[in-house]
Amino acid sequence: MLAFLASNSLLALAVILTVGFALGRIRVAGLSLGSAAILFVAIGLSTANPDIQMPPLIYQFGLALFVYCIGLAAGPAFFRTLRSRGLALNLIVAVLLVGLTTLTFALVTFSGADAITGAGMFAGAVSSTPGMAAILAAVPDLLPAGSDPDAASAAVVGYSLAYPGGVLGIIIVAALGARLLRVDHVADAKAEGVLAEKLHYIGIRIGPGRELTVAQVPEFTGAKIITTRVADGGDGSDGDGTAGNQRLAEPHDVLREGCSIMVNGTAEELDKAVAKLGERIEMDPHESDLQFTRMAVSNPDVAGRTIGELRILEDHGFTIARLRRGDADIVPDKDDRLQLSDRVRVVAPKQRIEAIRAFLGDSEKSLANPDLLPLALGLALGLALGAIPIPMPGGGTLSLGFGGGPIIAGLVFGALGRTGPVRWQLPYHSTKTLEAFGMALFMAGVGTTAGAGFGSALTDPTSLLYIGLGLVVTLASAIATVALLMTWRKLTFDESIGVAAGITTNPAVIAYLNTASGTDLAARGYTTVYPVAMVGKIVAAQVLIMMLL
DSSP states (O other), X not given: OHHHHHTOHHXXXXXXXXXXXXXXXXXXXXXXXXXXXXXXXXXXXXXXXXXXXXXXXXXXHHHHHHHHHHHHHHHHHHHHHHTTHHHHHHHHHHHHHHHHHHHHHHXXXXXXXXXXXXXXXXXXXXXXXXXXXXXXXXXXXXXXXXXXXXXXXXXXXXXXXXXXXXXXXXXXHHHHHHXXXXXXXXXXXXXXXXXXXXXXXXXXXXXXXXXXXXXXXXXXXXXXXXXXXXXXXXXXXXXXXXXXXXEEOOTTOEEOTTOEEEEEEEHHHHHHHHHHHEEEEBOOTTSSSEEEEEEEBOOTXXXXXXXXXHTHHHHHOOEEEXXXXXXXXXXXXXXXBOOTTOEEEEEEEGGGHXXXXXXXXXOHHHXXXXXXXXXXXXXXXXXXXXXXXXXXXXXXXXXXXXXXXXXXXXXXXXXXXXXXXXXXXXXXXXXXXXXXXXXXXXXXXXXXXXXXXXXXXXXXXXXXXXXXXXXXXXXXXXXHXXXXXXXXXXXXXXXXXXXXXXHHTOHHHHHHHHHHHOSSHHXXXXXXXXXXXXXXXXXXXXXXXXXHO
């Protein structure tokens, strides 16, 4: 059977993916390997028969696709936070990566560990599959002429030995840290304003002494809300604490005593608005000519543009009360950029609903057939960027490679949304599917490069050395990150450990943190530094192998 798989690479790939995905679903103590199980299945098969190999193109393409899709998804939030708190956090991450690289160099040098295996151990300890790929690409150019062409595979061995500790080490720090520091996850998330809360709508009657426009309501109240309907005083008040005769709220509408408005937001934000504006009243959204309904954004002419650019109220006669992307509902503002597959709650006169549906698209069939030309173009530009050699002091070059170039391109294009007629963003589900598929291809392809090297490592007592060194690097990374951010930047424990997870760029770690805390605070730290950490580890891995060889 193994010989048959060795002669049928495509079938071997399908078997590796099938078994890997199945094993990745198995949970032990609430944790699962996820896509990382594919790596270990590939290593196992290639160890049993070193002739089971995937062409390098498989893992190169898989990695490029994976990181490019990550960049597309993370781009808007990354550049938005970079202008404020994100810059400081990413500078800290850069300093930490320099420290970890220096620490690893010292550990490998003084322990007498093999240079290539030690460099792979570093990549596994910080969960950097692109970093390990960068080492594989760099080793042949750094070794003397006539060296063993398969020597680079030792990096995969070091990676696979250190990887489990790279995941478990940070989870141990997270679990023990939360217990020792008596962390109140919910209280911290509420204080930071990131606790995911349901959105509601209520009616408010404007009290005496207030006179402002609809556009001024958020600033006047200090609340993140959106006003969707207005009922004028006099002919709009029913005298029983309710309001009728509703119409679509427009920014220039003047609100005076007796006017009624309907607003959307979280319970806490709505309470702020009531305290500033007047009194809460019953306001039935069904007792008017206005209708509210959910629609999906599938029109490519709409995707990639901000709500303000689209002039939806002025030119199309409706308001977006809520925006849902993935599983999160938010109160939108004019700077939010709509993306394909976003679901929006529109408020509009009943007779306008079909015209609005045509404008937004609202077509699942259209979303299932995404335009892949921008994907191919973005990947090509990212790979070209990754191929540019960067001179290093003292000679030699490094490059961003097929991991770093595509993620930078993805970040830029994801933030831009569109460039003229080119719409860079893909539908949400398409992006996530391609991201997972790319990672699976990479894990399957790179795992088979280990071959007999991993088999001999398992019977060699020095393997414990690499496991131990990897765990030291992982623990040093997590503990130093949390200590520095909590003492110097005064971040909460959850956000600090989220940044530490972002340095690992490992989805299994953030999945554990999200489950353990029950909030999105760790995820905020994770996503803020994720792109810089991923690119930084690619560079760090190349610098490390150049220092060691």
